[in-house]
Amino acid sequence: MRLASGFAILYLAFTSLFMFTGQAVADRLPVRIWVWEVENLEQHFTVLQKHPDGPCGVTAEIEVTQVPDPLVAHKSVGFDLVVEYRQDEIVNRWATPANSWVAAIQGDPVYSISAGDLTGSFKIGVDGSIEVTGETVSKGEWIKDCPLIVKFEFPGSDFLRCVAYNDLESGETRTIGFEGTCT
Secondary structure (H helix, E strand, O other): OHHHHHHHHHHHHHHHHHHOOOOOHHHOOOEEEEEEOOOOHHHOOOEEEEEOOOOOOOEEEEEEOEOOOHHHHHHHOOOEEEEEEEOOEEEEEEEEOOOEEEEEEOOOOEEEEEOOOOOOEEEEOOOOEEEEEOOOOOOOEEOOOOOHHHHHHOOOOOOEEEEEEEOOOOOOEEEEEEEOOOO
């Protein structure tokens, strides 16, 4: 019974995230991305192909018009997680394609570039919106040691990176934590 209710909560969290953006998901163009191969991936997405020989593990190509809630996506359906933090608080989260890195931030969205990507770089909003963009890169400053609040989001990660970016919209310094590509 507890397992069934856990799946119900996961399903509701996963499906409800598609309902809180201003633009209808059906109006968005599909974007092809790679995610990590996880158990039951096919229950959430149509898998177009798998890449079993990836240097970091098996990845799967899927097509999305919206990315799932970052915590659900990271723990259950193979996306990478990006967090924005201020002092000892996580203030934003994004789900990004597998094996990607944050190249810039501009207001709400981050710009993510995937290693071995299919279509270029991606603009991803905290609301799960995703679109293909031209490569948008902002020079970031690496932070030598990520704070504990960020390490807690990525337990035991060998690839954790923290970077301070100047927001392309406001010029404000924003600090981001994510797992860098393993390649």
